[in-house]
Amino acid sequence: MTLALRVLRPGMLTTVQDLGRPEAQHYGVPVGGAMDRFALIAANRLVSNPIGAAALELTAGGCAFELLAALMVAITGAELNITLDGEPLPTWTTIFARSGQSLELTERSQPWGARAYLAIAGGLDVPEMLGSRSTSLAGTFGGVEGRPLRAGDLLAVDMPRVDVLREAGRTWPAQARPPYSQLPTLRILPGPHSDLFDSATVAALLARAWQISSQSNRMGYRLEGGSLPNPPTSSIPSHGVVPGAIQIPPDGGPILLTADAQTTGGYPIIGVVVGADLPLAAQLLPGDQLRFDLTTVTEAVAAWKALKAWEATPLGDNGIVGLLAWAAALDLPLVD
Amino acid sequence: MERDSTTPPAWRFRPMGEAAVLLEGQPALLANRYVVALTAALEERVIPGIEALVPGVSSLLVRFDPLTVDASEVEVALGKLLDHMEPPAPAQARVVTIPVRYGGACGPDLEAVAELTGLSVREVVAEHCRAVYHVLTVGFAPGFPYIGPLGTALTIPRRQTPRAAVAPGSVALAAGLTGIYPAQLPGGWHLIGRTPVRLFNPANTPPAFLMPGDRVRFEPLADGITP
Known part of the structure; x- marks a missing residue:
């Protein structure tokens, strides 16, 4: 175990996340884990970690860290402005950083982007609980004491490695990323309670752009843009739900459930966002907009398969060229 | 059942x-x-x-x-x-006794429940403690047990306005079921008492104290409202 980072500024919400704990749902524990699982996996692969290693999820920037060791890091997901000792750094790229340097992530550099993932070679060393290292804010366990990071927190890595130096500078291909955008269209499948909704209600859901309300968090997004006509008023027994489900409460204002959604719910579900489009939803902040479009199971499975193929995209190393370029850029001695 | x-x-x-x-x-x-x-x-x-x-x-x-x-x-x-599933036999379940301090600051809705059901507060407590219930499922929040079914005397709808924060350990009822809030959570059930029992500990196996199939009996603590 080696100390890796000191938190100087934690930003709005920074938590330790991995791929969550799907098997703990029957204890009432939300699946949790990264909101944008694709970006988490990409960050881990860029630093040659197992895809489900623990990393930091940063929300909307405003963060600063002091590095306490020489580290390989990668930052994916939201396009934030990032600097290392004041020098701009690329996202979706493997970076070698030295002890004592300061890493800052400020605001969006693109019109979209909410959550960035900072992975460190070796993976964050926090205790595994119920099969995951992710922070359960509802259960106040996992990650760092079950809470968001604070200024002064120290984070360690299991096994820091800089032997992957040859990999420095390699970049995740842009064509192997989800089509993140300012106004994404999320594909949905009809939900379990389609029989409770009439066609006018479904048409109204698909007709307009919905705005993420300020009452949104990792549990779900409340969507603003008007109430749907004829919301069902019948009550249904609480049942298991999934991230991506769109609940329609009696006031007709849709709620899109996300990673930390409670395990069971009793509001009728009009549709479910396909798994391949959840990363697009994860990159939206309150005030951003989204649209819905109906799709088919065949298309949803094909899209999931394509996403899995992107996750496995081959990453070369830059060899001696990349190494020399990075050594020069960082003024790095090639031999200690 | x-x-x-x-x-x-x-x-x-x-x-x-x-x-x-x-x-x-x-x-x-x-x-x-x-x-x-x-x-x-x-x-x-x-x-x-x-x-x-x-x-x-x-x-x-x-x-x-x-x-x-x-x-x-x-x-x-x-x-x-x-x-191929035989009708499951009545579970040979363990019976867990949950001590509850009813009423007062621990159960701020006990009097409202009495009013809604037409019972006295003591009768509400007696009714809640009368039966041995089933844990029907665990959901909503880590370790939150849905326990029931309650008798018709205690079957009342949820509160009109949910609370933003319910105290951990609160014993509550609504819609024919009774439950226990394991942590401070928002909630729309009527709060009738509080238990010192810890319902969720991620370090335990299983982490939830009550699981489906368990049976539950509530027992009044002497320093709260008793039947």
Whole structure:
């Protein structure tokens, strides 16, 4: 175990996340884990970690860290402005950083982007609980004491490695990323309670752009843009739900459930966002907009398969060229 | 929950995206016994591709890998398991006694519940402590047990206005069920008392103190309202 980072500024919400704990749902524990699982996996692969290693999820920037060791890091997901000792750094790229340097992530550099993932070679060393290292804010366990990071927190890595130096500078291909955008269209499948909704209600859901309300968090997004006509008023027994489900409460204002959604719910579900489009939803902040479009199971499975193929995209190393370029850029001695 | 019928529940599959199906049964309390048994059977992992199970009161959400199996294959496999399932015997469950301090600051809604039900506060406590209940499912929040069914005397709807923060350990009732808030949570149930029992500890196996199939009895603590 080696100390890796000191938190100087934690930003709005920074938590330790991995791929969550799907098997703990029957204890009432939300699946949790990264909101944008694709970006988490990409960050881990860029630093040659197992895809489900623990990393930091940063929300909307405003963060600063002091590095306490020489580290390989990668930052994916939201396009934030990032600097290392004041020098701009690329996202979706493997970076070698030295002890004592300061890493800052400020605001969006693109019109979209909410959550960035900072992975460190070796993976964050926090205790595994119920099969995951992710922070359960509802259960106040996992990650760092079950809470968001604070200024002064120290984070360690299991096994820091800089032997992957040859990999420095390699970049995740842009064509192997989800089509993140300012106004994404999320594909949905009809939900379990389609029989409770009439066609006018479904048409109204698909007709307009919905705005993420300020009452949104990792549990779900409340969507603003008007109430749907004829919301069902019948009550249904609480049942298991999934991230991506769109609940329609009696006031007709849709709620899109996300990673930390409670395990069971009793509001009728009009549709479910396909798994391949959840990363697009994860990159939206309150005030951003989204649209819905109906799709088919065949298309949803094909899209999931394509996403899995992107996750496995081959990453070369830059060899001696990349190494020399990075050594020069960082003024790095090639031999200690 | 008596074993009063050999007719199995009526089942229905509902879609939940490309990677999950929701199995729902009627009538609810009979279906609950099957759901508990089916969940136990599926934990043996007899169906490849199944990734997670989320039991509800009368339903089971099954999440699967859509690149390994599809919904119709999962439905056929679950259907076969249900076809061969004997009506689950009344569970040889452990009975857990939950001590409760009723009323006062611990149960701020006890008087309102008495008013709604037409009982005195002592009668509400006596009624709540009278039966041995079943844990029907755990959901909503880590370790939150849905316990029931309550008798008709205590069956009242949820509060009109939910509270933003309910104290940990609060014993509550609504819609024919009783439950216990394991942590400070928002909640719309009527709060009648509080228990010192810790309902969720992620370091324990299982982390939830109460699990489906357990039976529960409530016992009044002497320094609260007693029957």
